[in-house]
Amino acid sequence: MKLTPAQSAVAMSRLNPILREHVCSVCDTRGGWSVQDTLFELREFSDGALDLSGKLIPLMVVTCNVCSNTLTFNAIQIGALTLNDPNAPPAKAADLGKGPSK
Numbered sequence: 666m667k668l669t670p671a672q673s674a675v676a677m678s679r680l681n682p683i684l685r686e687h688v689c690s691v692c693d694t695r696g697g698w699s700v701q702d703t704l705f706e707l708r709e710f711s712d713g714a715l716d717l718s719g720k721l722i723p724l725m726v727v728t729c730n731v732c733s734n735t736l737t738f739n740a741i742q743i744g745a746l747t748l749n750d751p752n753a754p755p756a757k758a759a760d761l762g763k764g765p766s767k
Contacts, residue, residue, distance in 0.1 A: 666703065666704045666723075667702060667703050667704075668702050668703065668704065668745055672745045672746065673702060673745070675743075675744045675745060676700070676725060676740070676743050676744060676745035677700065678744075679743045679744050680700060680725070680727070680738065680743060684696065684698045684700075684727065689729040689731065689732060689734050690734065691729065691732045691734040692729060692731045692732040692734065694729060694730070694731045694732070697729060697730040697731055698727050698728065698729060698730065698736075699727070699728050699730055700725065700726075700727050701725065701726040701727070701728070703726075704723045704724060704725060704740050704745065704746065705723075705724045705726055705737075706721045706722065706723055706724065707721060707722045707724055707737070708720075708721045709721065722739055723739070723740040723741060723745075723746050724737040724738065724739065724740060725737065725738045725739075725740050725743055725745055
């Protein structure tokens with residue numbers, strides 16, 4: 666799911682302070698990160714079967730600009746997605762956890 670401009674703005678306001686000082690655990694570079702404008706999902710393992718009724722976690726993907734090390738952030742906790750967001754991927758909202766803390 667591609668983020669709307671409003672979703673991107675909220676997410677970046679939360680991610681920028683984290684990423685500005687974050688040192689890549691692979692190459693020791695500080696602050697050189699690219700944030701994807703598309704959400705991805707991590708699904709509950711179902712013994713190798715694709716279970717569309719299982720839990721999922723929407724993720725923001727962040728990549729080191731030097732070595733391509735990749736980090737993921739929970740899109741709900743970062744604030745890019747809310748549980749009742751009409752733009753959210755199809756999932757059981759109650760299974761996704763709590764929204765961002767204030």
